[in-house]
Amino acid sequence: DQQVKQNSPSLSVQEGRISILNCDYTNSMFDYFLWYKKYPAEGPTFLISISSIKDKNEDGRFTVFLNKSAKHLSLHIVPSQPGDSAVYFCAATHPLLGGSARQLTFGSGTQLTVLP
Amino acid sequence: EPEVTQTPSHQVTQMGQEVILRCVPISNHLYFYWYRQILGQKVEFLVSFYNNEISEKSEIFDDQFSVERPDGSNFTLKIRSTKLEDSAMYFCASSARAGTISYEQYFGPGTRLTVT
Numbered sequence: 001d002q003q004v005k006q007n008s009p010s011l012s013v014q015e016g017r018i019s020i021l022n023c024d025y026t027n028s029m030f031d032y033f034l035w036y037k038k039y040p041a042e043g044p045t046f047l048i049s050i051s052s053i054k055d056k057n058e059d060g061r062f063t064v065f066l067n068k069s070a071k072h073l074s075l076h077i078v079p080s081q082p083g084d085s086a087v088y089f090c091a092a093t094h095p096l097l098g099g100s101a102r103q104l105t106f107g108s109g110t111q112l113t114v115l116p
Numbered sequence: 117e118p119e120v121t122q123t124p125s126h127q128v129t130q131m132g133q134e135v136i137l138r139c140v141p142i143s144n145h146l147y148f149y150w151y152r153q154i155l156g157q158k159v160e161f162l163v164s165f166y167n168n169e170i171s172e173k174s175e176i177f178d179d180q181f182s183v184e185r186p187d188g189s190n191f192t193l194k195i196r197s198t199k200l201e202d203s204a205m206y207f208c209a210s211s212a213r214a215g216t217i218s219y220e221q222y223f224g225p226g227t228r229l230t231v232t
Contacts, residue, residue, distance in 0.1 A: 032219045043120070043207050043223035044159065089159065093219055101147040101164035101171035101211075102219055108158050 003027045004092050006107035014115050019077040021110050023090035026071065030092040034104065035064060035075045038087045047088075048075070080114045087111050118142045120224035122208050128230045129198055137193045137227045139208030148191045149209040149221060150183065152176070159207065165191065198231045205229075 005024045013019045021035075031052040036044035050057040050064045050073070057064050063076045077084055091104040121140045129135050141148050150162040163183055164171040170183065182194045191210075195202055205228050209221040 034220060036223075041225075043122075043209075043225045046220050046222060049220055091159075101149070101166040103149070103161040103164055103172060103174075104151075104159075104221060105161070106159040 003030075004090060004105050004107040006090060006110050008110050009108070010111040010113070012113045012115060013080045015082055016079045019075075019080045019084065019112055019114065021075040021077075021088050021090075021112065023073050023075075023107055024071055025073075025092055027092070027094065027105075028071070029094040030105075031095060032093050032102075033064070033066060033073050034091045034093075035062075036089045036091060036106075037084075038089060038109070044089060077112075080112075082114045082116050085112055085114050120208055120210055120222055122206075122224035122227050124227060125225065126228045126230070128232065131200060131231055132197050135195050135198055135229065137195075137206050137208075137229070139191045139193070139224055140189050141191055141208065141210030142222055143189070145210035145212055145222075147171075147211045147221075148183075148185070149211075150193045151207045151209065151223075152204040153207065153226075154201075154204040162193070162206075195229075198229075200231050203229055203231045 034049040035047040038044045048059050048062045048064050050066050066073045087109040089109045090107045093102040123138045148165040153159045161174050163173040163177045180196045184192050205226045207226045208224045211221040212218045
């Protein structure tokens with residue numbers, strides 16, 4: 001099941017520069033997308049989300065872009081900081097998954113390393 | 117800030133034994149979930165729970181699994197007879213206060229289950 005794909009297992013970026021993490025999806029029913037950050041031995045931490053009716057959502061240093069025609073979303077982190085080093089997961093959900101309690105479908109994650 | 121808690125952090129059990137993983141969701145959330153992540157693999161949905169009943173379950177969630185909300189705060193996952201392939205990180209999550217439409221799920225730190 002590859003409905004949500006993160007094709008880059010790892011990304012290294014210099015501190016202060018932009019980090020761009022990418023995610024592709026195949027299921028056109030997905031209407032809500034989320035990014036999570038995960039440190040080792042911890043649970044995923046919610047970062048930012050976007051509804052399919054929007055193409056951009058911004059929260060501080062984090063911006064998520066959604067290109068529905070390409071079935072692609074990206075997370076931009078500007079400026080990147082060493083504390084941002086973690087695994088980043090994109091996730092998606094759609095109305096038919098679980099009714100009111102929607103399940104999330106996760107990508108495989110991208111390990112971001114921000115170099116000082 | 118309210119958070120999801122899980123106990124124990126690490127559980128070691130022998131094959132065929134029953135285990136109960138415990139979670140305390142965020143207190144005013146309505147929807148509860150269990151996910152698991154086998155080492156090196158994606159985070160996978162197991163089950164969602166709302167209004168004291170299962171909303172949806174994945175094909176992983178077979179008859180060996182059950183969930184319960186025994187009181188107003190705890191949410192448990194029971195595996196009746198553990199198998200080696202049940203070894204994974206198990207994450208509990210919760211979402212959505214009453215009167216809101218929110219698909220962001222907040223995860224606990226996880227329980228590492230090791231079946232020997």
